[in-house]
Amino acid sequence: RKEVEQDPGPFNVPEGATVAFNCTYSNSASQSFFWYRQDCRKEPKLLMSVYSSGNEDGRFTAQLNRASQYISLLIRDSKLSDSATYLCVVTRTTGNQFYFGTGTSLTVIP
Amino acid sequence: EPEVTQTPSHQVTQMGQEVILRCVPISNHLYFYWYRQILGQKVEFLVSFYNNEISEKSEIFDDQFSVERPDGSNFTLKIRSTKLEDSAMYFCASSEAGQGIQPQHFGDGTRLSIL
Numbered sequence: 001r002k003e004v005e006q007d008p009g010p011f012n013v014p015e016g017a018t019v020a021f022n023c024t025y026s027n028s029a030s031q032s033f034f035w036y037r038q039d040c041r042k043e044p045k046l047l048m049s050v051y052s053s054g055n056e057d058g059r060f061t062a063q064l065n066r067a068s069q070y071i072s073l074l075i076r077d078s079k080l081s082d083s084a085t086y087l088c089v090v091t092r093t094t095g096n097q098f099y100f101g102t103g104t105s106l107t108v109i110p
Numbered sequence: 111e112p113e114v115t116q117t118p119s120h121q122v123t124q125m126g127q128e129v130i131l132r133c134v135p136i137s138n139h140l141y142f143y144w145y146r147q148i149l150g151q152k153v154e155f156l157v158s159f160y161n162n163e164i165s166e167k168s169e170i171f172d173d174q175f176s177v178e179r180p181d182g183s184n185f186t187l188k189i190r191s192t193k194l195e196d197s198a199m200y201f202c203a204s205s206e207a208g209q210g211i212q213p214q215h216f217g218d219g220t221r222l223s224i225l
Contacts, residue, residue, distance in 0.1 A: 032210045043201055043216040044153060087153070091210025095166050096141060097155035098203075098214055 001026045004090050006101035014109050017078050021104045023088030024070045033064055034089040035073050038103060044087055047073075078108045112136045114217035116202050122223045123192055131187045131220045133202030142185045143203040143214060144177065146170070153201065159185065160208055189222075197224045 006023045013019045025033075033050035048055065050062040050071050061074040075082055088101035115134045123129050135142050144156040157167045159177055176188045185204075189196055199221050203214040 034213055041199070041221075043218045046213045046215070049213060093209075096143070096158040096160075096205075096208045096210055097166055097168070098143075098145075098153075098210065099155070100153040102152040 003027060003099040004088055004101040006086075006088050006104050008102055008104060010105040010107060012107045012109055013078055015078055015080060017108075018074065018076045019078060019106065020072055020074045021086055021088075021106075022070055022072050023101055023104075024068075025088075025090045025099075026069070027090070027092060028066075028069060029093050030069075030090045031093045032091040033062075033071050034098075035060075035062060035071075036087040036089055036100075037084040038087055039084050044089075044100075047086070075106075078106075080108050080110060082106060083108045112138075114202055114204055114215055116200075116217035116220050118220060119218070120221045120223070122225065125192055125194060125224050127192055128188065128190045129192060129222060131189075131200050131202075131222070133185045133187070133217055134183050135185055135202065135204030136215055137183075139204035139206050139215075141165075141205045141208045141214075142179070143205075144187045145201045145203065145216075146198040147201065147219075148195075148198045156187070158208070165208065192222075192224045194224050197222060 035047040036044040054063045059076045063072045085103040087103045090099045142159045147153045199219045202217045205212045205214045
C-alpha cells in the first residue's frame with residue numbers, strides 16, 4: 001500500500017468556488033503533515049502545516065483525522081492563482097524524509 | 111525571505127558521465143536533503159544529511175550517488191556513471207530541525223537530462 005494517496009484529479013472549478021481535497025496515509029505512526037503546492041515544473045512550496053486541531057490560513061483550511069488516517073485541504077473563494085498541483089506530505093516518527101503524494105491537480109476557470 | 115538556491119538550473123550530460131548538482135541551503139538550517147521527481151511522477155526522497163554525515167537514505171540512493179558538504183555553505187549531489195533513467199528534476203531542501211517536524215524548504219531544482 002502506498003504511504004500517501006491522493007486523488008490526482010483534475011479538479012476544474014470556477015472562480016469563487018470552494019474545493020476540497022483529501023489525502024490518506026497508510027502508516028498510523030505518521031507524525032507530521034503538510035500541504036505543499038507545486039506549479040508546473042517548479043519546486044514544491046509550503047502551503048501550510050496541518051495540526052491535530054485543524055488550522056486555517058486565510059482561504060485555506062486544513063484538517064487532520066488520525067482515526068481515519070486522512071488529511072484534507074479546503075480552499076474557499078478560489079482564485080485563478082490557486083491553479084496548481086497540491087501535494088500531501090507525511091512524515092514518520094522516525095527518520096527525516098518527507099513522503100509525498102502524487103498530487104491533486106486544480107485548475108480554476110474564469 | 112531566505113531561500114535555497116541550486117545550480118545549474120539545467121544540466122545535459124551524456125550517459126555514463128558524472129554530474130555534480132550544487133545547492134546552497136538556508137544559512138541557519140541544519141538538515142539538508144535531496145529529492146528527485148521524474149517527469150509526471152511524485153517527488154521521491156533520496157537522502158538526508160546532518161552534522162556532516164548521511165542520516166537517512168532511500169533505496170534509490172545506491173552506490174551511484176554521493177553527497178558532500180565541501181564547505182560551510184554548499185551541499186552537493188554527485189551522480190556517477192549516469193543512466194537514462196537518472197533524467198529527472200532534482201530538488202535540494204533544508205530545514206531547521208529534523209525528524210520531519212519542521213517544514214522543508216525546497217530550491218527551484220536542477221533539471222538533469224541524460225542523453
